[in-house]
Amino acid sequence: MDGMVHLPLIFDGQESPASEVWVGRDLLTSDTGPIQRPVKDWLAGRLLFIVSSPTVMGWHGGKLEALRRCADRTVFLSVPDGERAKSIDHAHELWQAMLEAGGKRDSRLVTFGGGSVGDLGGFVAACFVRGIEYAQIPTTLLAQVDASLGGKTAIDMPQGKNLVGAFLQPKFVLSDTRVLETLPPPELRAGLVEAVKKAALLDDGALFVEMEERLDDLLAGDPETVARVVAGAARLKLDVVARDVRESGLRKVLNFGHTLAHALEQQLGYRGLRHGEAVAYGMLFALRLASRRGGVADDMVIRLPQMLRRFELPDLPTEAMTLEGLMAAMGRDKKASRAGLTWVLPAGLGKHRFDSDLKTTWVASELESFLDDPWDGLG
């Protein structure tokens, strides 16, 4: 197996890593990968629960053979694809099934699927008998570059996404980039948006520049390029998480583009726009606010939209949303405090700033223009 990357997530003052993140092609099936050791030791003699969807199991289930052999016994727990998995009813079902199967505190849980499967499965692990150890095997690009990393787990409520959840670091994240080779191009692009998000605001833009340079290969899904970007984005995220596990400060930078994105998704009933596509529009809107306020370097105002134009985003389905609805949804954002929303704004290539002083009425008027033409004045 070539190009395997091993990234330990080590918090201040802890000697051993809270998570080990592995990125590599054929990681799950290779004779030399992490399944052969630390994962093997972690599962030896244990009852293993695998949370996945029929679709993912149909495509990739065979790749779990080596993993299953490490455990004493494996129980598959099936959940639907996509956001609708993340309901309290599904969490409840999984807890019941785990108890019926004899799950204990020393049982293990592995999520195998996209971000929704990981979010739900992680939450289920976090609360089952007050917490059991778990691992994530993300099978979408979005989950490999973002959702599987950092220990955020959650389910949705009618009022919005991820409103009930927990922080629990997965013991392992195993990103086998081989599974990405079956992704349809729009899924690939939507996943890359979360890599753009981090690349644009962190590390002085080193990853952003690399993505610009290899954009053709990246959008064509070249395996080696995709694997490099997955590992690069994972590294940026882990660095932020290690410095702010519970999102009390710096980690909020990862919310870039998400304030509007969550509101868009909620207005659309989580249909019609992929999460990454909503985040792309969210980043454009944050860039617009930053540009209107001043304080963002000119090249960023050009280069970020330039890259996103290549992602062939679907049009914003504005007919299915209202300005008032979007503003209300943003006001309910769980990251809001009594003082209001903190916006994550781009400041220049690989640089960001936080702004808590944006007037609601001004944001609303900017949003109205934005809904007319999201690209106006950018790129």
Place this chain on the structure above:
Amino acid sequence: MDGMVHLPLIFDGQESPASEVWVGRDLLTSDTGPIQRPVKDWLAGRLLFIVSSPTVMGWHGGKLEALRRCADRTVFLSVPDGERAKSIDHAHELWQAMLEAGGKRDSRLVTFGGGSVGDLGGFVAACFVRGIEYAQIPTTLLAQVDASLGGKTAIDMPQGKNLVGAFLQPKFVLSDTRVLETLPPPELRAGLVEAVKKAALLDDGALFVEMEERLDDLLAGDPETVARVVAGAARLKLDVVARDVRESGLRKVLNFGHTLAHALEQQLGYRGLRHGEAVAYGMLFALRLASRRGGVADDMVIRLPQMLRRFELPDLPTEAMTLEGLMAAMGRDKKASRAGLTWVLPAGLGKHRFDSDLKTTWVASELESFLDDPWDGLG
């Protein structure tokens, strides 16, 4: 206010306490108590959710006046009394109500009631937008000496108690012993059992001896004696919790009497026996096992049952349970591992040991005799 005790819970390597536990008569209403400062600062300008039951609010709601004045706005969330509050449906209802009321990450939650209200409210706080700060104001003796301390939160599942939950230390525990003065004697005695549990196995028995010496006053509910025992038991528990927050070792000592107690409660459908009464029988059974195995000092075999006899426990409702049902319930205990149950056994006054080598068939035969006469051969 006299005799106020302040116990900070400080974990290894942390400078500031994870919890501050205050014990004292009229703590909630005094002009010199903790409500006037750190609690006041903690609530200033915040949205406060108070989780309580109509019964508790009817008896003691007036005592929350000073607390409410500290917050910007207070929303009461009502739940039923007792164990039936601890369902996933009630947790779901509270999350919905908190979202509807505009709850955010910087909102606060206070539980006001017995152990069930604290367990449910703590779990709701632990998962609401991935965790908000909360405090416990326990209004039963059981909750003051045990349930409110240590950060365990949970709801029940049909398969058993506390099977879904989280660890979240309350920022404050405010035990106003004035509220205990309305407790009916059986409630008082059931609460004292959890103090006996800790006193019997920890600290070389110093608290146990004190309880023996003042047993008449204690059982008569003398406020000063009760307050001393509440503070003493809290101190013992916090010392254990600080050394083992997530119950990976030492903290299991607090499970003394609970292996059988949970099985009894489950067989009885959480009716007919108070939690403390079930724990008393569980301690007697653990003592019996220890005594049969050898390795428990003789005086303990006499003094522990001697004290518990004074508690006037109701008879075990054996007609409502089966030996097989109890054994199966213990096998599902969430503290069991694939290797089986670890028993917490008394070893002598204020001393304990763990035993993972008890054969299931032997335990079953001992349990059968125990159900015939729980006191046989003891005290």
